[in-house]
Amino acid sequence: MRDSSLNRAVEWPYPVNYGRENEVDADILILGGGVAGCHAAINAAKRGAKVTVVEKGAVIRSGSGGAGVDHWHGALTNPCSRITPEEMMELIKKSNAEYLFSEYGNGITSYILFQESYDALLDVEKWGIPVRDVNDEFAGAEFIDENSKLMFAYDYDNRHIIRVNGGSGIKVAMHKEMKRLGVKIYDRVMATSLLTEGGKQRSRVIGATGLHTRTGEFYVFKAKAAILCTNAPIGIWIFSTELAGSAGTVTNADPNNSGEGTAMAWQAGAELALMERSATSFASGGFAYPAFGTGNAHDTWYACTIVDANGKEIPWVDRDGKVLKAVSERYHPAPGQRVFFQGRRGAYEFWGPSLIPDLPERIMKGEYVLPLYADLPSMPEHERRAIWGLMVGNEGKTRILYHTYQQAGFDPDKDMLQVNVMPPDQYGFYPWWTSYGPRQWRGGFLGGGLVFDWDLKTNLEGLYVAGETTYVGGDHAVAATTGRYAARKAVVYTQTAREVPVNKKQVEREKERVYAPVRRTEGIGWRELRAGLARIMQDYCGEYKNEETLNMGLRWLDSIRESEVSRVCARNPHELMRAVECLTRLTVGEIIMQASLARKASSRFLGLNRLDYPVVDPPGWKKLVTLRLENEDIKVGERPVDYYLQPPNASSYAENYRQHCGL
Amino acid sequence: MYSKAYMVPNPMTPNQAIFVDEKLCTGCNTCVDVCRTDVLLPNLEEGRAPIVMYPDECWFCGCCAEHCPMPGAIRMEYPLNQRVGWKRKETGEYFRIGMKNPPPPNTRPPVGEAEVH
Numbered sequence: 001m002r003d004s005s006l007n008r009a010v011e012w013p014y015p016v017n018y019g020r021e022n023e024v025d026a027d028i029l030i031l032g033g034g035v036a037g038c039h040a041a042i043n044a045a046k047r048g049a050k051v052t053v054v055e056k057g058a059v060i061r062s063g064s065g066g067a068g069v070d071h072w073h074g075a076l077t078n079p080c081s082r083i084t085p086e087e088m089m090e091l092i093k094k095s096n097a098e099y100l101f102s103e104y105g106n107g108i109t110s111y112i113l114f115q116e117s118y119d120a121l122l123d124v125e126k127w128g129i130p131v132r133d134v135n136d137e138f139a140g141a142e143f144i145d146e147n148s149k150l151m152f153a154y155d156y157d158n159r160h161i162i163r164v165n166g167g168s169g170i171k172v173a174m175h176k177e178m179k180r181l182g183v184k185i186y187d188r189v190m191a192t193s194l195l196t197e198g199g200k201q202r203s204r205v206i207g208a209t210g211l212h213t214r215t216g217e218f219y220v221f222k223a224k225a226a227i228l229c230t231n232a233p234i235g236i237w238i239f240s241t242e243l244a245g246s247a248g249t250v251t252n253a254d255p256n257n258s259g260e261g262t263a264m265a266w267q268a269g270a271e272l273a274l275m276e277r278s279a280t281s282f283a284s285g286g287f288a289y290p291a292f293g294t295g296n297a298h299d300t301w302y303a304c305t306i307v308d309a310n311g312k313e314i315p316w317v318d319r320d321g322k323v324l325k326a327v328s329e330r331y332h333p334a335p336g337q338r339v340f341f342q343g344r345r346g347a348y349e350f351w352g353p354s355l356i357p358d359l360p361e362r363i364m365k366g367e368y369v370l371p372l373y374a375d376l377p378s379m380p381e382h383e384r385r386a387i388w389g390l391m392v393g394n395e396g397k398t399r400i401l402y403h404t405y406q407q408a409g410f411d412p413d414k415d416m417l418q419v420n421v422m423p424p425d426q427y428g429f430y431p432w433w434t435s436y437g438p439r440q441w442r443g444g445f446l447g448g449g450l451v452f453d454w455d456l457k458t459n460l461e462g463l464y465v466a467g468e469t470t471y472v473g474g475d476h477a478v479a480a481t482t483g484r485y486a487a488r489k490a491v492v493y494t495q496t497a498r499e500v501p502v503n504k505k506q507v508e509r510e511k512e513r514v515y516a517p518v519r520r521t522e523g524i525g526w527r528e529l530r531a532g533l534a535r536i537m538q539d540y541c542g543e544y545k546n547e548e549t550l551n552m553g554l555r556w557l558d559s560i561r562e563s564e565v566s567r568v569c570a571r572n573p574h575e576l577m578r579a580v581e582c583l584t585r586l587t588v589g590e591i592i593m594q595a596s597l598a599r600k601a602s603s604r605f606l607g608l609n610r611l612d613y614p615v616v617d618p619p620g621w622k623k624l625v626t627l628r629l630e631n632e633d634i635k636v637g638e639r640p641v642d643y644y645l646q647p648p649n650a651s652s653y654a655e656n657y658r659q660h661c662g663l
Numbered sequence: 664m665y666s667k668a669y670m671v672p673n674p675m676t677p678n679q680a681i682f683v684d685e686k687l688c689t690g691c692n693t694c695v696d697v698c699r700t701d702v703l704l705p706n707l708e709e710g711r712a713p714i715v716m717y718p719d720e721c722w723f724c725g726c727c728a729e730h731c732p733m734p735g736a737i738r739m740e741y742p743l744n745q746r747v748g749w750k751r752k753e754t755g756e757y758f759r760i761g762m763k764n765p766p767p768p769n770t771r772p773p774v775g776e777a778e779v780h
Contacts (some may be wrong), residue, residue, distance in 0.1 A: 057699030411769045
């Protein structure tokens with residue numbers, strides 16, 4: 001082993017039993033105990049199903065939403081919302097805004113979100129999260145409804161996004177509810193593969209295998225149906241231990257998200273789409289600062305006043321460039337505008353208030369002097385407290401930020417938090433806190449993953465999907481709503497599903513694969529393998545691609561599989577988990593390269609720059625390119641982007657939802 | 664000055680991430696139980712502070728500190744490469760996390776302090 005730093009032998013603190021088999025039976029098996037998995041588990045258990053959750057970390061806090069959430073999207077059925085689900089479907093389609101619904105978005109998960117987001121939030125309230133302004137801290141604020149005490153973010157007229165009081169404790173509350181309902185939780189178990197009827201690819205999914213990350217024991221989970229609630233793969237392009245967050249995933253995605261869900265579904269024959277989609281993203285990492293932990297004007301920090309080094313205020317403007325003088329003007333649509341979405345994304349009709357769009361040029365000319373600061377002291381008291389105490393105080397990974405900064409003496413009543421210092425052009429991008437540094441061309445919210453139908457069922461019988469592993473991805477509220485919906489559908493399926501025995505050969509094959517790194521006594525460590533894979537992705541599947549680079553990348557990955565993969569070794573169950581993750585990352589890298597090859601066109605929406613097909617979004621390519629494995633061959637197919645409104649589906653969202661929602 | 668020197672391998676990461684105060688820690692391992700990436704491993708000696716074994720895998724989510732039942736026994740620190748600073752508006756003084764002689768702590772709690780214990 002080249003890495004000598006751990007050669008000082010200290011006994012592993014947990015009993016180690018590599019290969020010892022544990023068999024678990026359930027009606028419904030939930031893979032991944034994050035936000036989607038918890039909502040799915042609770043909803044399935046409430047309907048009487050015997051539920052098992054498999055989680056690589058610990059359900060009490062794991063997943064990208066494990067440390068909290070500050071605001072809840074799509075709450076259109078709340079009593080104060082001025083937009084209905086039907087109207088919102090029309091609006092987001094017209095807006096074509098990336099985050100909400102680009103032309104490659106999915107109407108199924110959007111419609112489910114809009115119908116059930118507020119119900120999911122009411123569930124969370126029942127499980128013990130205050131949600132509303134229960135202590136009357138914000139009485140009289142412009143963003144509060146005095147009757148319901150619901151608090152809203154961004155658009156104070158339309159009131160469809162809710163600020164969540166106490167959102168930081170959301171996983172703790174869900175964990176408690178799951179235990180109350182008798183859900184069986186297997187923490188520290190990494191799901192490694194799907195089990196199928198007869199051990200065959202493209203057959204019904206009847207369970208999964210798992211590896212205990214502390215003891216090295218093996219798990220065979222048998223179930224009538226499985227719901228894939230894992231996250232989309234991250235950290236495929238970046239691996240740096242110098243930068244905080246291990247994988248360079250300093251922002252919104254749990255570093256355990258190596259892509260097992262995507263990879264195991266792929267091996268079982270699931271249909272994937274948008275794996276070629278890439279963009280510098282939320283999880284861009286690199287030189288990033290603590291998420292939401294530097295001065296900002298976006299998202300959690302909306303709509304903070306920003307000043308330059310000399311205290312000169314940077315104006316906020318409406319969509320037409322008209323300066324908005326009062327702070328309160330930043331929270332309303334322009335005169336005559338139906339609704340705004342944050343920033344200037346998508347169609348002009350929906351552009352929201354923003355800082356002057358030519359800020360980069362004006363910094364270059366010397367009109368504004370770096371560094372910039374978030375001028376919290378100048379904000380009205382309710383807005384200041386909402387940004388710092390309510391939003392930063394509860395968003396994922398920022399409760400600790402609140403405590404750490406306060407402990408260091410930061411006082412939002414007196415202090416202006418510095419904004420990242422970056423090259424001027426970066427101040428034109430959004431959001432600032434992740435804008436600059438080594439790029440990761442894929443990440444949280446961007447999607448790429450499993451294709452599904454109006455039952456949130458995949459092309460494999462018995463396999464349902466929720467949250468980020470769907471090909472469109474989503475945020476906290478999307479994970480919550482698709483989790484509860486998928487649970488309803490899976491429960492119905494299990495009521496008539498046959499019991500099928502596990503194929504022993506399939507289990508043995510998987511054990512052979514998973515334990516290979518602990519059978520070796522010398523070789524390379526997982527970290528070298530992971531770093532190497534990330535470099536291959538940067539080199540051959542980076543911002544600009546062509547057939548030659550992609551094929552060369554595939555050749556490199558194939559060669560690494562033959563050589564380094566058969567030499568990777570692990571000295572304890574934790575290292576074994578990370579080594580197996582590298583095998584996952586290799587498979588994910590191959591899928592991304594194959595998907596990038598299959599779309600023979602550049603696309604602005606998909607962030608795909610093909611040097612050999614430079615025409616951007618040419619007619620004929622506005623479609624989903626799908627990939628699936630058939631034996632060892634990759635089958636490329638296609639679907640219309642709105643397949644969910646095409647036959648055999650009904651032609652309207654409402655009718656499809658009525659037929660399928662199970663309510 | 665010490666006269667002895669040791670051969671010590673370079674750490675895997677420059678970041679310390681988690682500090683455990685051995686005097687305050689009761690060795691209850693709550694932090695070990697909530698950490699998503701097993702940054703912390705239990706001490707082989709029962710009742711002693713856990714070992715910060717994999718700081719390079721820390722996500723800086725802060726849940727270990729949030730759940731610790733002993734105030735001050737565990738703290739999460741943003742590493743130096745995350746360089747956070749602010750300016751006091753009235754006086755123009757500049758502060759940063761980790762500075763010598765910091766201003767006194769601000770004790771106002773966040774909205775909706777969660778019951779985690």
